[in-house]
Structures are given as C-alpha cells and as structure tokens.
Amino acid sequence: MFFKKDIYKMKNRVVNNLLGLLMLVSGVAAGQSVSDELANEYYKKEEYTKAAAEYAKVLKEKTSWPVGFRYVNSLLKTKREDEALKFLKKQTRSDDVNAPIFEVLTGMVYNQQGDTTETQKHFQAGLDLAKKSQAKLEQVTIAFNDIGESRWAIKALEMARIQSGTPNAYSEELARLYKGTGQTEKWINELISLNRQIDKKEVVLAGLQGLINTKEEELLEKVLYSRIQQEPMELGHSELLTWYFVQKQKFSRALLQEKATDKRLKLSGSRVYDLGVIALNNKEYKTAADAFDYVATTYPQGQLYAFARRMVINAREEQVKNTYPVDKSEIRKLITDYQKMLQEVGTSAKTLEALRSTANLYANYLDEKDTALTVLDLAINLSKGDKNFIDRCKIDKGDVYLLKAEPWEATLLYAQVEKSQKEEPLGHEAKLKNAKLHYYSGNFAVAKDILDILKLATSREIANDAESLSLLILDNTGLDSNETALREYAAIELMLFQNKTDEAVDNLTEMLKKYQNHMLADEILWLRANTYLKQGKTDEGLEDLKQLLNQYAQDILGDDALFLEAKIIEERKKDKAAAMALYQKLLTDYPASIHGAEARKRFRALRGDVLN
Numbered sequence: 001m002f003f004k005k006d007i008y009k010m011k012n013r014v015v016n017n018l019l020g021l022l023m024l025v026s027g028v029a030a031g032q033s034v035s036d037e038l039a040n041e042y043y044k045k046e047e048y049t050k051a052a053a054e055y056a057k058v059l060k061e062k063t064s065w066p067v068g069f070r071y072v073n074s075l076l077k078t079k080r081e082d083e084a085l086k087f088l089k090k091q092t093r094s095d096d097v098n099a100p101i102f103e104v105l106t107g108m109v110y111n112q113q114g115d116t117t118e119t120q121k122h123f124q125a126g127l128d129l130a131k132k133s134q135a136k137l138e139q140v141t142i143a144f145n146d147i148g149e150s151r152w153a154i155k156a157l158e159m160a161r162i163q164s165g166t167p168n169a170y171s172e173e174l175a176r177l178y179k180g181t182g183q184t185e186k187w188i189n190e191l192i193s194l195n196r197q198i199d200k201k202e203v204v205l206a207g208l209q210g211l212i213n214t215k216e217e218e219l220l221e222k223v224l225y226s227r228i229q230q231e232p233m234e235l236g237h238s239e240l241l242t243w244y245f246v247q248k249q250k251f252s253r254a255l256l257q258e259k260a261t262d263k264r265l266k267l268s269g270s271r272v273y274d275l276g277v278i279a280l281n282n283k284e285y286k287t288a289a290d291a292f293d294y295v296a297t298t299y300p301q302g303q304l305y306a307f308a309r310r311m312v313i314n315a316r317e318e319q320v321k322n323t324y325p326v327d328k329s330e331i332r333k334l335i336t337d338y339q340k341m342l343q344e345v346g347t348s349a350k351t352l353e354a355l356r357s358t359a360n361l362y363a364n365y366l367d368e369k370d371t372a373l374t375v376l377d378l379a380i381n382l383s384k385g386d387k388n389f390i391d392r393c394k395i396d397k398g399d400v401y402l403l404k405a406e407p408w409e410a411t412l413l414y415a416q417v418e419k420s421q422k423e424e425p426l427g428h429e430a431k432l433k434n435a436k437l438h439y440y441s442g443n444f445a446v447a448k449d450i451l452d453i454l455k456l457a458t459s460r461e462i463a464n465d466a467e468s469l470s471l472l473i474l475d476n477t478g479l480d481s482n483e484t485a486l487r488e489y490a491a492i493e494l495m496l497f498q499n500k501t502d503e504a505v506d507n508l509t510e511m512l513k514k515y516q517n518h519m520l521a522d523e524i525l526w527l528r529a530n531t532y533l534k535q536g537k538t539d540e541g542l543e544d545l546k547q548l549l550n551q552y553a554q555d556i557l558g559d560d561a562l563f564l565e566a567k568i569i570e571e572r573k574k575d576k577a578a579a580m581a582l583y584q585k586l587l588t589d590y591p592a593s594i595h596g597a598e599a600r601k602r603f604r605a606l607r608g609d610v611l612n
Helices: 004-017 034-044 048-061 065-077 081-094 099-113 116-130 134-146 150-164 171-180 184-194 198-209 217-230 235-247 251-265 270-281 285-298 305-321 328-345 352-365 369-382 387-403 407-420 425-440 444-454 460-476 484-497 501-514 521-534 538-552 558-571 576-589 596-607
Strands: none
Touching: 034 048, 034 065, 048 065, 065 081, 065 099, 065 134, 081 099, 099 116, 099 134, 116 134, 116 150, 134 150, 150 171, 171 184, 171 198, 184 198, 184 217, 184 235, 198 235, 217 235, 235 251, 235 270, 251 270, 251 285, 270 285, 270 305, 285 305, 305 328, 305 352, 328 352, 352 369, 352 387, 369 387, 387 407, 387 425, 387 484, 407 425, 425 444, 425 460, 425 484, 444 460, 460 484, 484 501, 484 521, 501 521, 521 538, 521 558, 538 558, 558 576, 558 596, 576 596
16 A cells, blocks of 8 residues: 555645646545535545535535545445445546546446456446546555555556656655565565666665565665666665675675675776775674775776775784784784785875784784884874874873883873873773873772763763773772772782783682672673683683672672673573573563663674664
C-alpha cells in the first residue's frame, strides 16, 4: 500500500491536470459546501443513509473521487447495490473525464457481490479508458489503492510509467506497492532505481537493510550483481553492493568490488581509499592495508599516493600492535617501511605523521627512547611551524620522558601544550596527562583538583577518564594515614605506562595477597586481567575477570568485567553461544550499564538479527 504522503503527492498532480477533480483523502477541500461538510460528518459517524442522501446532492454540483467513492460506499453499506450500479452506469456514459474511476467503482460493487468476472471486466475497463493519459492513470492508481486493490494499482502505475517516457518514473510508489504485495525482487529493483535520487538514498538503505540476515538476503545480492551487469557504468549500483558487503562485515569482498568499479569507471582510487579507512576503523587491518596498497601501486602519480603510502604502513602497524605478543622484528620492518616512504615521497603535511608513528614504535616497542626523541625533534623542525602538529609532538615527547622516568621534563612539555591549546581538546589531553603524572607520583590531592576541572571537558573521552580516576582517588584516600595501598597501585600503573608488564604483574600479584580485603582489591584484579590480555595471556585474563565477578559483582567494576569477558569470549575464543549468554547476563543483571547498548547490539548480531 502507498503511504498517505505518496497518495497526497500523486493526487496533487492530478488536481493540477484535471481541474481539481481529486482532493486529499480526507475529502475536505477549499470552498467546500455545507452539503459536503454535512455528508462527511454523517459518513464519519457511519450514518450511511443520511450520508448517501447528502453526497447525492453534492454530485449534482461537482464530481470528485472522494465524493463518488463515499457515495457508492454509503449505498453498499445500506444494501443498495442496484442503486449504486444504476448511478455508476449513468455516470460512466455521461462523464468521459471521470469514466475510468466510475468503472473502478463499478468493479468494487461487483466485487462485494462476489462476481469475480464482472469485477475483473470493469477494473480492466477502467484501465483501458485511462491508458492514454498519464494523469488519468494516476487517478485510477489512487482509486485502486483506496479500495484495496494493490495489484491493479500496480498495473495502472506501470502503464503510467510507460506514458511518462521515463524508465524510472514512480519508483518510490511502485516499490511500496511491490513490497506490499510480496513481490520482493521487483521491490528491490525499484529501490535500486530510486537510489539514483540523492535525496532518496537513506530511504533506499533503510529498505534494503531489512533484508540483511533474512532468507531474502541472497536475492538482494543476486539482484545487485544483475543490475551491475545490466548497467555497468552506473556507480550507484556498485555503491549499494559495497554497502551490502560492509554491512555483512565482508570487507575482502567489498574490496574486490571496489577495485573492479575503480578500474571500470576510472575513479583514481578514491573509493578504494575510503573503503580502506572504513576497514581500518573496523579493525580489518589486512583488508585496509590491501586497499591502501592498491591505491599506492595503481596511482603512483595520483593525489592520494602520499596518503596511501603512509596508510598502508599504518594499517600494518595496527595489525602488528594488536597481535599478542608483539613481534619486535615486525616493528623494525615497519620502521624501515616508514623510512623508505619518507625517502621516496619526502616530508610534507601528508607524511609528517609517519615520523610520529616511527617515534612511537621506537619508544614503546623497542625501548629506544633517545632515538624516539631525536625523531620527534626532527618532526618538529620539519613541520614549518604547524602549531597543532608541534603540540602533538610535544605531548609525545612528554610521554617518552615519562618512559625514561624523567617526570619533570614530561610535566614541562605537558604544561607548554596546556598553555598553547587552552580550552582546546589537545590542551585538555595535556592537562589529563599532567594529572596522571601527579597521580603516579602520589600527589593525589593535586591530581584530583586537576581531574575535577577536567570532568567538565568538552571531550567525552577525557571527561570520562577524569571522572574515573577522580573517583578512584576519592574512594581510596584517607583509609590509612599514608595511603600506602593507592601509592603502590599508582606506581604499578606507571610501570604499565612504561611497558614494564612482567614487573607490573608480579607487583599486582603481591598486592592481591597483601590487600585482599582492601577496597582496591577489585581494581587490582581488573588491572591484572587487562595486563594479562595485553600480553596475549587470554586464559589468565579470563580467570581474573571471573574471580572479580565472583567476589565483587555488585561493585563498580562488575558490569565492566562481565562485558570484557563477553568480548574476549566472542573475539578471541570464538565461542558464539557463550558470548551471547554473557551479553544476555549483562543486560539482565546490569540494566543501567553504560555497556548495555553495545552488549545488545553484539548479542543481536551474534543471533543473526537485522541491525538498523
């Protein structure tokens, strides 16, 4: 069935073409007579005898679809079929303009009487009388739709499309009718045609989304491939197929499709590059690297070349850094790749970030901190005074000095960025790092003062981090005279920042023995679990999460632990059923959890639901 807004649009077109014969479905038009209003009032109250009498008066003055339909329907409601047929026969002969809709109404009367032959005969007569006029076919479409004859409405609209001379005319209206009558393949085809209209793309995607993870999913893919073969130069069709593969998390197939489209339509790699970014954001590192590599290899003289050369290494870097334990030989290969890229392309705004990445690899994965500082100084010298880039490098340098256990150098650099980027996100980041530095050093009061200011930061991530650390300090200071437990815990967090994971785990284990009844016990378990997971020790990490849930399920970290356990079971253990059970438990046991929306989304995805 049409949505009402679609009917209104079509009716308005017919009004213009047929001197106001069709009005809104409500039948209330400008200049409405007293008889109109009275007839409509009776009709709404289902007083059909009185309504028929008033509509008969109106019809002596004017003819319109709403009035004609309501008059005939009122006669049918009062068992006066013969009177209705007599009226319709007379009108069909005397009113050439409206004869098509009177034939439709005649068919409606016979349909109520159960006479299939006469019904089909008059419906077809209505089509035949209207077939030479696009406006009349629109009029008949509305008539069929209003009496619930969607398949006849489709016939009328298909004929109107032919009359219009536009192959894709009425795509939105036909799509709705095809869907309502269960003609899925035709519905999909109309949506694909509708995708040519920029303002309808969201409507198209919303419609096709409903087919994903259903039995019609294969049909969607089949139709998309068919349309691409029929119209290979229509970019919109390829866009929809790529969109479908991304929705299904089939990034490698999406990349194959985009490569083929790029070659066919000569798009200079732009869409392949965009897909690489999407894949990278979805942690599909191999596909992302392949996409960027294609752009760099295929278009060495293109505008995207320098970006693609850097991004292909960046994607591989993320893959190496997220494979536990991290392979240092792979880190050195990445550094070599960055160096080769810089030698080939040169340093520019497009490639300077590669120097920051190189410094990060030296400092955090190879423990070559002085080399990292040298690289960052080089990046600053080459930046040509780019304030934001220089300040990012200063934060990086501060981090390196903290790795070197030189906190005073670190805090000076953070303070410089705070001053330079006052009230900007980068300035808030520097302030947060300074607060953490005070925390690591045991200056809890100073740290908390800074954190309480940052809780009002514009960045949600920074505000949340500040809130979390502020609460930790508040909950764990003043319990004993020298705040020993929190000082030990903060010192371990500094070890972790400095990548001393083995030493940190040993100290956390000792803390668990010493402070098993302390308020920090759940935090200690949580930190050790995350450290094990970072080391690639999945079983040990899961064991700590289970212990935390067994002993501290009702404390503040309960929902965090359960959500993380579910993610690890899903992503590392690949146990779909167990992960679903844990997500369901989170939704049941922690209905107010901040992880609720993500847990529900993941649960539904694992179950195979349609995700909008």
